[in-house]
Amino acid sequence: MAEILQILILGLALGGVIALMGSGLSLVFGVMRIVNLAHPALIIGGAYITYLAFKAFDIDPIAMLPVAAVTMAAVGVVLYRLLFQREARSAKYSEMTVLLTFALAMMVEGLLGSLFTNTQRVTSPDYATAAFFIGDVFIPKGQLYAGLVSLAIIAALSLFLKYSRLGYAIRATTQNREAAELLGVNVQFISVLAFAIGIGLAGAAGSLVSFVFSFFPAKHWEWIAMLMSVVVLGGMGSILGTVVGALILSVVAAFVGTWIGATWSTLTFFLALFIILLVRPQGLFGEKPEMA
């Protein structure tokens, strides 16, 4: 029983972080139909910002989170204006963004590789290797803090989307871009804003990831598969779905990792992706795709 509880806690804590990593990806797809394959590479960008501040000035990774988020959001504005804005009305926009963001991911990886080499990095605040103990069960402080901060950020994002005027505009644009425009929403501005928020979330996730996982520039290839599984399970564009998908898959992966073998836990995400696409391609909370 203690073992099951232990695995559950570890899975949920990690699931919170993965939910934050995927939420930006989901938001950007929901509002702009951009399948951002470069999202994890940008998370790694946020991780390096945090790493540099930790190494140079001993700044706590969680304290650096707002800085990484704002910096990456600014990067998001530039990227959107340079790469995506002009083609936003193209009928093949989503398909084009797959290739475009694939190229972007390679460029970000190359840039980070030339700046930081491919050595594995990790920030190591005191809490990263500490744990709480409740009886036989331990809760790693680093994963717990990262998970809780992630869920707090996602809760704040959800409240913003649910109740603020801009949140209404983002949700409206997600559901029906044309209708939103007809009701007075400047969808170009909302697209830039949503992209900036999405990449800002990548930056925030980067700060947390920096002490939960070790990272290096090419690590994003591993993460994109994991994040796509989470987002597809939840339903592309659904933040709630991303959270639920991340928690489910992380917990299942934790059980697989413990009971079958660590090397098999990654397979959980790939297997889930195949099964979801075959059985319920719209995911748990997504809209059913229209048949041609």
Next chain:
Amino acid sequence: MTKLLEVTNITAGYGDGPAIIDGAHLTVEPGKVHCIIGPNGAGKSTLLKAICGMLSIRKGDVVFKGERLNGLRPDQILRKGICFVPQERALFAKMTVRENLRMGGFILDDKKELERRIEGILERFPILRERADQHAGTMSGGQQQTLAMARTLIIKPDIVMLDEPSLGLAPKVVQEMFDIMKMMSAEGVTVLLVEQNALMGLKNADWGVVLDLGRTLFEGPAATVLADPRIQELYLGGKKAA
């Protein structure tokens, strides 16, 4: 004749594709119901989309209250006072009726005033109050159309453009839509209507416009359009006049 909106020989189409309307013109008088009729592919919906800024105008002018609208975005044109309900009704399926109404007043800065107007709409359309917390996507076609039309009233627009409001609705419900339209008109809202059911559209309109192959062929009082034997034969499914 007082002109609220004047469309002069405009050319417009989708993207870089061929022009769908070429030489369309239209004059809209305040407070009246105007009905655009014509066969499939005549460019009726395209004309409305060009007026509201969804399509760029390649040639010609759209002038509203003396101001040229060419080149403005849909959100900017809405702020001028022109509201458009497309065929698909432009609702947010996963938002509740109340949230859809809130989106209808997105351009209003005064939140209290917006809530007051929403209450006013719910008062006038009891079916919407009944469904206020229901997702719009789960309502019937008629209820969705009622919501789409009622939502336009939140911002008290000068002109409401309706693209095929009767599409896919049962005959009894269609009449309800025309009743709402008449109510709008009685309140001083100018209505510009595209209607496939030309006979019904013209019967409920003050002014008729006949569009074919992207060009305006005729415009005049709806009664005159209805009585014209050539129009009856070509566009109203009637027999050739003797």
